[in-house]
Amino acid sequence: MLSISQSKYIRSLALQxxxxxxxxxxxxxxxxxxxxxxxxRQRIIIIAALDSWLQQxxxxxxxHPSATVISVTDTxxxxxxxxxxxxxxxxxxxxxxxxxxxxxxxxxxxxxxxxRDPGNMGTILxxxxxxGIAQVLLSPQCVDAYSPKVxxxxxxxxxxxxxxxxxxxxxxxSSPLPSYAAVLxxxxxYRISPAAPxxxxxxxxxxxxxxxxLAAASHRITIPQRGGAESLNAGVSAGILCALLLGx
Numbered sequence: 001m002l003s004i005s006q007s008k009y010i011r012s013l014a015l016q017x018x019x020x021x022x023x024x025x026x027x028x029x030x031x032x033x034x035x036x037x038x039x040x041r042q043r044i045i046i047i048a049a050l051d052s053w054l055q056q057x058x059x060x061x062x063x064h065p066s067a068t069v070i071s072v073t074d075t076x077x078x079x080x081x082x083x084x085x086x087x088x089x090x091x092x093x094x095x096x097x098x099x100x101x102x103x104x105x106x107x108x109x110x111x112x113x114x115x116r117d118p119g120n121m122g123t124i125l126x127x128x129x130x131x132g133i134a135q136v137l138l139s140p141q142c143v144d145a146y147s148p149k150v151x152x153x154x155x156x157x158x159x160x161x162x163x164x165x166x167x168x169x170x171x172x173x174s175s176p177l178p179s180y181a182a183v184l185x186x187x188x189x190y191r192i193s194p195a196a197p198x199x200x201x202x203x204x205x206x207x208x209x210x211x212x213x214l215a216a217a218s219h220r221i222t223i224p225q226r227g228g229a230e231s232l233n234a235g236v237s238a239g240i241l242c243a244l245l246l247g248x
Contacts, residue, residue: 001070001071001072001076002048002070002072002076002079002080006046006048006068006070007076007079007080009022009092010026010046010048010080010090010092011079011080013025013026013092013148014026014082014148016144016147019095019144019146019147023094023095024045024092024093024094024095025092025093025095025146025147025148025151026082026090026091026092026093026148026151027090027091027092027093027151028081028082028083028086028087028089028090028091028148028151028152029083029087029089029152030053030087030088030089031155032151032152032155032156033087033089033090033091034057034060034089035156035159036091036093036156036159037057037060037063037064037091038060038063039159040063040064042064042093042094042159043066043093043094043096044064044066044067044091044092044093044094045067045068045091045092045093045094046067046068046069046070046090046091046092047060047061047064047067047068047069047070047089047091048070048072048076048077048080048089048090048091048092049069049070049071049072049077049088049089049090050071050072050073050074050077050088050089051071052088053088053089054069054071074086077090082148082149083152095146106177106196106197107133107134107135107197108131108133108197108198108199108200108245108246109133109134109135109136109137109199109200110124110128110133110135110136110137110199110200110201110202110238110242111136111137111139111168111171111172111179111199111200111201111202111213112124112136112137112138112139112142112201112202112234113139113142113168113201113202113203113204113209113210113213114139114141114142114203114204114207114210115138115142115143115202115203115204115205115234116141116142116143116204116205116206117143117205117233117234118143118147118149118150118153119149119153119235120205120233120234120235121142121143121145121150121153121154122149122150122151122152122153122154122155122157123153123154123235123238123239124136124202124234124235124238125145125150125153125154125157125158125161125163126153126154126155126157127235127238127239127242128157128161128242129154129156129157129160129161130242131242131243131246133161133242133246134160134161134162135161135162135164136161136162136163136164137164137165137166137168137171137199138163138164138165138166139165139166139167139168140165140167142165145158145163146158168201168213169210169212169213169216171199172199172201172213172216172217173216175199177196177197177198177199178194178196178198178199178218178219179198179199179200179201179216179217179218179219180192180194180198180199180200180201180217180218180219180220180221180241180245181201181203181209181213181214181217181219181220181221182200182201182202182203182209182221182222182223182237182238182241183203183208183209183214183220183221183222184208184222184231185220185222186219186220186221186222187219187220187221187222188221188222188224189221189222189223189224189240189241189244189245190224190244192219192221192244192245194245198218198219198245200238200241200242200245201213201217202234202237202238202241203234204234205233205234221241223237223240223241
């Protein structure tokens with residue numbers, strides 16, 4: 001049974017200030033939750049699930065003996081859920097120990113400058129996961145990568161992608177890697193064949209890449225337009241650029 005204090009704690013994690021205070025975040029939905037529970041490196045604080053789900057998945061409970069397991073009713077799950085249609089299970093997951101931002105290396109990475117939309121953020125993290133991009137850099141103005149909406153859209157990418165909040169401008173200046181800034185007026189990306197990995201910069205949905213970051217980028221690239229759409233959203237742009245620049 002869910003206590004009042006447990007309910008209040010879980011619901012508080014919908015807000016960034018409480019996620020920071022408790023160093024924890026929510027994971028909801030059967031598919032994503034099972035992916036987290038299958039990873040024994042994750043510290044699961046709470047497993048709140050329907051009794052039927054708990055009975056069907058004893059292996060996940062056994063894999064996380066330190067977790068508090070709470071059998072909840074449909075009504076209780078709806079009260080603590082951030083989903084419009086609550087699923088069968090909700091997890092409270094401890095943030096891993098914060099690591100220092102990665103030093104410039106020889107691997108591809110994504111740099112996100114002021115991405116505010118949770119759906120776009122989650123999609124970009126999922127894209128990074130798909131293409132094996134190990135590090136994603138976020139400017140301080142980006143949406144929280146562990147907000148419930150981002151976690152849902154990322155579909156488990158937080159398990160495999162390193163996410164670091166950094167000063168993008170300083171990082172670009174310290175990195176020997178080429179950087180590719182996505183803009184509306186730049187070099188045709190189809191005509192670029194990178195000789196080495198680099199940093200793909202995706203800017204704000206509303207204003208694009210900031211002037212300072214854009215000035216520090218070594219390349220400005222464009223996905224050529226053939227139709228009448230005003231622009232592509234950040235998630236779509238990131239997917240196309242990763243497919244073209246990383247190649248096969």
